[in-house]
Amino acid sequence: MCGVIGILGSYPLRMSRELLLLLAHRGQDAAGLLWIEGDRAIDGKSIGSPSLIRLPDTSSNQILGSTRYPTSGKRVASEEDLNTFVGPFKVNAITLTHNGNITNMASVSEKQFDCDGEFLAERLSFHLENNSGDLPEAFRKLEAEVDGSYSLAGFYNGLLFAYRDSHGFKPLVFGRSSERTIVASESTVLDMGGVPLERDVYPGELLVFGNGGKMESYSISQNANHSHCFFEYVYFAHPAATIENQLVYDVRFRLGRALAQTFKKLHLDKPDYVVPVPDTSRPAAQAMAETLDVPIREIILKNRYLGRTFIVRTQEERDAMARSKYIYLDGKIRGKNILVVDDSIVRGTTAKMIVADLRKRGAAKVYFAVTCPPQAHPCYYGIDISTDRELIASTSSVNSIAEYIETDALIYQEEHTLENSIGIKDLCLACLDGDYPTEHARSIRKGIQQQGSKPNERDYERDFSQ
Ligand code: SF4
Secondary structure, three states: OOEEEEEEEEEEHHHHHHHHHOOHHHOOOEEEEEEEEOOEEEEEEEEOOHHHOOOOOOEEEEEEEEEEOOOOOOOOOOHHHHHHHOOOEEEOOEEEEEEEEEOOHHHHOOOOOOOHHHHHHHHHHHHHHOOOOOHHHHHHHHHHHOOEEEEEEEEEOOEEEEEEOOOOOOOOEEEEOOOOEEEEOOHHHHHHHOOOEEEEOOOOEEEEEOHHHOEEEEEOOOOOOOOEEHHHHHHHOOOOOEEOOEEHHHHHHHHHHHHHHHHHHOOOOOOOEEEEOOOOOHHHHHHHHHHHOOOEOOOEEEOOOOOOOOOOOOHHHHHHHHHOOEEEOHHHOOOOEEEEEEOOOOOOHHHHHHHHHHHHOOOOEEEEEEOOOOOOOOOOOOOOOOOHHHOHHHOOOHHHHHHHHOOOEEEEOOHHHHHHHHOOOOEEOHHHHOOOOOHHHHHHHHHHHHHOOOOOOOHHHOOOOO
């Protein structure tokens, strides 16, 4: 996942950095802004938070922004890396910023790319050159050759464009006023940028905006079944964001209500407190507390000043970082039955650590509720969980996971209650059921089943033809 913004219409650069900060949760590796000054494209980039991007005190009519989460290439470690790994990118007449993950770069182009955003800009530029500068036609060619997820914003000939792949994996919304048009990964950016949310960009739709709010819509690719990433609602997106007409907060609240019903059926001792693991699971914990008539207590607090201060290299450093992530309200734990609510269990190490920390502080019972069903398959579309070995649910049953994290009861969301809570059809559930919606992802899966994963290598970066 990454965050993107595109702004057409005069806007202060330093304010656009504030808008980008609203997408910092979508990518904490690095951030970039690109703006047009006369006929020059200028950029500013930073390792970590967008707040570190240095900007002049001026405005621009054309601005693109990006927060980076690494799903291809490595983590950004130096100023040099910023140029190759972090968008927005400029290739000839195209400037572009991208959210998603392209899985078949090597089979489309012989050139090696450090970042799929640069790959997309290069391919689009190539197709423009070969199609007399016709943007919709260039997107048709692009859509036909690439596999993966991509929601993007960019500029071509002074026009702002927005495109969402035909599966609609990643969110992309837009809004217009008489002064400016904004395209963004999440609707909160539009609120702060002073334009009302108009709607989502439809899957397979290219939007081209001109000055004064002019807009043209082109149907590039039709896909009968869309595959909106369910994990956006569970974890990625800000609770104040509206995606596909669903407020993310409301979805998380409904997920909590559904989990509470499952909890009731287990007839366990009543918890004294419902405790969210900050921050994503708060709405679900509120709903569980209301439904079970149990108070909610924030006895697990996030160490909010633990930023991206260093690149962890050793297991010891990783363990130390995990331990310093949470602070506990010690006096509220002894002798209590505690129902912890978290958004997901990936490797199981954080859940195990939280249960152990609560027991160490005298908790009588620790139940663990998870708003997401077990994730047993890797994601090839934009989260960096690219191999089975990173997922405890790929090899362990729910009972084994409960034993491993040493909880008194483990309560997972069920797939049908997840779908009902989100309230829209056409979801990607591939990391739950292994049913990948794109062809190349299915062939990667087949290759892995035949040849196995390799250590230190992402499945989708493998070449299975060798
Ligand atoms: S595999 Fe899972 S995380 Fe990845 S896009 Fe699909 S639903 Fe989202």
